[in-house]
Amino acid sequence: MTPEILARITAARAARDLSDLARQAVGTTAAPMSPAERIQAARYIRQMANELVNYVVLAEVLAGAEWADITQALNRRDPRTVEGEYADAVAAWRALQEEEMTVVAEGTQDLDDWYARHREDHDPAVENPVSDLRNRH
Structure with missing residues (x-):
């Protein structure tokens, strides 16, 4: 297992959680809520989306992207600034030990099962979209 693969698995978890939260937001559309509650719920979705972007960026950096x-x-201007924003996270993920990564990576089959339950006809037709990562080296 590599830090890149672990970051991709973590991004998949974040995407699943974001999808579930967005679906719940649709389910509460007609529910009686205060304006503050609706705005806070929407802000939480945005926060989770930002977290997903951060994990994807981390995975791409760990894979060697420039x-x-x-x-x-990211539609940003200065690579040095962006690199500085991610430097601590990249260093921390590169320092992970194999045992730590293996524990964090557990549950990939659950992600595959979640995908199979929610997959629609226009989604990629793959059986193990996440656990297949564990076969990479």
Whole structure:
């Protein structure tokens, strides 16, 4: 297991959680809520979306992507600033030990099962979209 693979698994978890939260937001559309409650719920979805972007960026950095490309994809201007924002996270993930990564990576089959339950016809037709990562080296 590599830090990149672990970051991709973590991003998949974040995507699943974001999807579940967004679906719940649709389910509460007609529910009686205060304006503050609705806004706070929407802000939480945005926070989770930002977290997902951060995990995807982390995975791409750990895979060797150039900061200039990441900066452009983030619609930012200065690669040094973006690199500085992610430096601590990248260093922490690169320092993870194999045992730590293995424990954190558990549950990939659950993510595959979640995907199978929620997959629609227009989604990629893959059986093990997350656990297949564990076969990479």
